[in-house]
Amino acid sequence: MIKAAIIGGAGLSGLELLRILHHHPQATPLVATSSRYEGQRVDEVFPHLAPLDLRFTSNEAGIAAARDQGCDVAFLAIPNKASLELAPSLVESGMRVVDLSGVYRLSDTEVFRKYYGLEHDSPALLAEAVFGLSEASNGTLPGARLVANPGCYPTGALLGLLPLGELAADLAMPPVIDAKSGVSGAGGRVEDDSTNFMEVNENFKAYKIFGHQHLPEISQYLQAHTAFDEATQGAVVFTPHLLPIARGILSTIYLRFKQPVSPAEMRALYSRYAEGKPFVTLLPEGRGAELKMANNTNQCVVSLHPDETGQNWVVITAIDNLLKGASGQAVQNMNLMFGMDETAGLR
Numbered sequence: 001m002i003k004a005a006i007i008g009g010a011g012l013s014g015l016e017l018l019r020i021l022h023h024h025p026q027a028t029p030l031v032a033t034s035s036r037y038e039g040q041r042v043d044e045v046f047p048h049l050a051p052l053d054l055r056f057t058s059n060e061a062g063i064a065a066a067r068d069q070g071c072d073v074a075f076l077a078i079p080n081k082a083s084l085e086l087a088p089s090l091v092e093s094g095m096r097v098v099d100l101s102g103v104y105r106l107s108d109t110e111v112f113r114k115y116y117g118l119e120h121d122s123p124a125l126l127a128e129a130v131f132g133l134s135e136a137s138n139g140t141l142p143g144a145r146l147v148a149n150p151g152c153y154p155t156g157a158l159l160g161l162l163p164l165g166e167l168a169a170d171l172a173m174p175p176v177i178d179a180k181s182g183v184s185g186a187g188g189r190v191e192d193d194s195t196n197f198m199e200v201n202e203n204f205k206a207y208k209i210f211g212h213q214h215l216p217e218i219s220q221y222l223q224a225h226t227a228f229d230e231a232t233q234g235a236v237v238f239t240p241h242l243l244p245i246a247r248g249i250l251s252t253i254y255l256r257f258k259q260p261v262s263p264a265e266m267r268a269l270y271s272r273y274a275e276g277k278p279f280v281t282l283l284p285e286g287r288g289a290e291l292k293m294a295n296n297t298n299q300c301v302v303s304l305h306p307d308e309t310g311q312n313w314v315v316i317t318a319i320d321n322l323l324k325g326a327s328g329q330a331v332q333n334m335n336l337m338f339g340m341d342e343t344a345g346l347r
Helices: 013-021 061-068 082-090 109-118 122-128 154-171 214-225 265-274 323-337
Strands: 004-007 029-033 073-076 096-099 146-148 175-179 237-242 249-256 280-282 300-306 313-321
Touching: 004 013, 004 061, 013 029, 013 323, 029 061, 061 082, 073 082, 073 249, 073 323, 082 122, 096 323, 109 122, 109 214, 154 175, 154 214, 154 237, 154 249, 154 265, 154 300, 154 313, 214 237, 265 280, 265 300, 313 323
Parallel strands: 004 029, 004 073, 073 096, 096 146, 175 237, 280 300
Antiparallel strands: 175 249, 249 313, 300 313
16 A cells, blocks of 8 residues: 655645545555644545545644655645755655646756746756656656656646647647636635636636746647757747636647648547547547536546648647646556556546
């Protein structure tokens, strides 16, 4: 049985981790931290998790307990600055870490500083970290000490783009990604002026235009896993929007090719990519991906839509930002790290 610690267990992602691991056939949560609920039983604060005989502790006490109890893995569901401070010592203590923050996703520390406003002080660990887009990990997860769980927007965008492979070199312009997220993907549990009910209800808006921290993440891994070259083809355009709903991300991705691409060729590429990937679903021709197809699951649902010329394509992906975009994918990564069936606890 894999013993897990969840640092930041009372946030939206932390609660999903607790729920999944509580019912996981080969893993169990032994530690959960929360400064707000320190000392309280998890299932008293959050009755939907009952029966879960576990008390929230402080981060410091929780990390000590995780070491004492021989936890195999620690999930970091905490802000970027806290992950930057805690991840190195956890890894050095022998625990394997799945970090849900953005600290270890970007290889360039200057780009990280620009988009996250933090100085990266663990370059060696950054170089070692494995990007945990499970479907693109290429066998690197089993030996990983530190996995950088992808952002929710990059998960939806990349799973809609990576199947292109070498065909990405034939794009006449960079991909344009128009993505819409429920509030849990933008503001978490704590409401501020941008995510409180009165601001979001009956409203719809774009935010962080050309400045969202997930833009360089999409660009980096698109170039790493396909033939797309930003230097010659132009910069990816990514605009996030905030939907007045609780959860889910719908990404509408616009592609223009230099030459027509037949529906048969496009579907063959995406079908081959989805083959053997239990959490990628390619919809039949003529059907469009919708949030209700993916929400409350670990699925990424994909649909393909050409115009009459075959040069212009729209790819639509739908994911649940708290599951495939965060905690579900974190558990999927854990499963692969420890040699388990990647679907364990996620069906």
